Each structure stands twice: as C-alpha cells, then as structure tokens.
Amino acid sequence: MVMPQNLLEKTLNKQVAIKLKDGRSMEGKLVGYDEYMNMVLEGTEEETKEEKRRLGTVILRGNNVVSISPKM
Template sequence: MTKRPLEILDQVLNGQPVIIALKGGREIRGILQGYDVHLNLVLDRAEEEVEGSVEKHGTVIVRGDNVIYISPSVE
C-alpha cells in the first residue's frame, strides 16, 4: 500500500531524530515534535553545524516553504 508523505512523517513523531535540509544549504538536526499541512515543523533539541562547531538551538519552528527534505538521522 502506498503511503502519503504526511503518513510517513507520523512515523518519526515517536522521538526519532531527523535531519532537515533547508534552502541556502543549512541543515538542522533535532527531534520532530509536530508539523502541519504546510510542512511547518517543530523541532526539539535542534542543532546545526556552523563552521565546524555545533550550535544548539533548543526548540525551533521551521517554516515549511524553506524545507528541501526531511530524513531520519543516524546518531
């Protein structure tokens, strides 16, 4: 049975870490806490690598039109 994209996102709402690739070449890692039909995302424990160091952001909201892809993260 073919799954819809939002059904797949439901599967990672179980606390699994994800990587969010954004326009402009940025990547944010964190725990997906929620999303809406516009792909606006809420991430907890968000962090990104900037110039070789990791910046911790805590809880962030990512606007959906900036998202290129979402992938499960391997920690």
C-alpha cells in the same frame, strides 16, 4: 504506498535530519508539524559550512525545507 504526511506522522518523537534552502542542516527530535510542513524540532543542532551550534526548540517554515531524513 508511503504518503509523505504518513511518514512524518510515523517519525513523530524521533530524530530527523533536515536540509533547508539556505544550505543549513538541522538535526533534532520532530515533535510536531502542520499541513504546510512547518515543523517543530526539539534539542536541535544546526550545522552550516562554518559552524555547528545548539538551538534547542525550533519552528521551521515548511517552504524553506528541501528534505527530511528520519533517523530510524
């Protein structure tokens, strides 16, 4: 069995694609997270329906995250 938290740990320092509740998508390197699934991404690129832009380092609140896809 692959526990969600274990997969996050294995994904550290790898690229992830994240979907947020407000419809935004983000891609970046996962460099940290906590037990609430708050996450820290580096080299983040944000994509909405209208635009794409570089955000650099971002803290994401876990309660706004819908899905996390490791890019392996």
